[in-house]
Amino acid sequence: MAVRERCVLATFGVGGVIISTIEERLTAGQALDTLVLIGTTKGLFTLRAGPERETFALSGPTFPGEEIYSTCIDNRGPRTRLFVGSVSNHWGPVLRRSDDLGATWREEDHAALAFPDDTGASLARVWQLTPGPADQPEVFYAGVEPAALFRSDDSGRTFSLMRGLWDHPHRPQWVPGGGGMCLHTILVHPTDPERLLIAVSAAGVYRSDDGGDTWSASNRGIVVPFMPDQPAPEFGQCVHKVARDADDPDRLYLQHHGGIYSSDNGGDTWEPMTSIAGMDFGFPVVSHPRRPGTAYLLPLESDEYRCTPGGHCIVWKTEDGGETWRALTNGLPQHDAHLTVLRDGFTTDGLGQCGLYFGTRTGEFFASTDDGESWRELASHLPPVMSVRAAPVR
DSSP states (O other), rough: OOOOSOOOEEEETTTTEEEEEOOOOOHHTTTEEEEEEEEEEEEEEEEEEEETTTOOOEEEEEEOOOOEEEEEEEOSSSSSSEEEEEEEETEEEEEESSSSSTTTBBSSSOOOOOGGGGTTOOOOOOEEEEOOOOOTOOEEEEEEEEEEEEESTTTTOOOOEEEHHOTTTTTGGOOTTTTTTTEEEEEEEETTTEEEEEEEEEEEEEESSSSSSOOOOOOOOOOOTTTTTSSSSSSSSOOEEEEOSSSOOTTTTEETEEEEESSSSTTTEEEEEOOOTTTTTEEEEEOOOOTTTTEEEEEEEESSSSGGGOOOOOEESSSSSOOOOEEOOOTOOOOSOOOOOBBEEEEOOOOOOOOEEEEEETTTEEEETTTSSSSEEEOOSSSEEEEEEEEEEO
């Protein structure tokens, strides 16, 4: 969550001052807990800690046996609202929401997310759940498989297919990545709600400047090593994740199937960032929520061996927009740690002294509450972790 994307909570009076955002409540000295949602292949687990984030209590699973591909913590409205997108072996894709921090959950009587009949498509899974602009608390986006973008104008009760992307002329030529044809990244511009950026595996980055009516491919400069006859196509890039800088909304960080890139012009063009020990493969990229030029990567050895290189679990940090990177290892296993972290398995809680959290395919879960300088294992032996989200809550 970037500084400009401050989450709105219910208004409270403190000394005669109206406080309406998390940032203002923290400044006023109001203590907030931290909630972490962990989506796994066997249900939803949660971690909750007090304001100091010293001790985290683990609970779950909720929705046991369901695959939790996406979660969201939405702090814009009068209360914190949670969303979960899962796949049930019996009922297929399910979207649920909670207004009491997960004590109870609601699923609409109708299918909130469904393709119109004329598309001939059916929903396979929900890959991404993203709040809309801070000043439009009813707007909500969902990225799904097969790759499509849906918008809700009633806080997730109903969604409509964004036809501008679905009917794009490139769509018939899109091909799925290893995980399917998933729309896995949705970035809403913090000052211009008409500007949207999405990423699809394996179609690449697309951008809209008119609220989703029209879209253009935004992959210029991204080299595709597995397409030697056309190394820099207009589209077809297997983008794994995109993150936005805390201060400059036009600065983006991108993890690609064969490299790491940044853009200083909102995705018009991309430049390769400094390689990390020759290892360019990985899934997640996370930007610091408050510090300009600061981002984190957790690379894997290669496409062929999708585990932490050499059995060393290393988070890499840049503080200069990708010019240089520093290894963060304090508290992370450095021997025989053959771990895998997926694209949504790494996140931040949005606080100034930011908490960073990631889970692995082998069920370990790690956290840092000092910008990544030190880490501790909060849980082990969980089912494979697919998605992680965290935020302060009241």
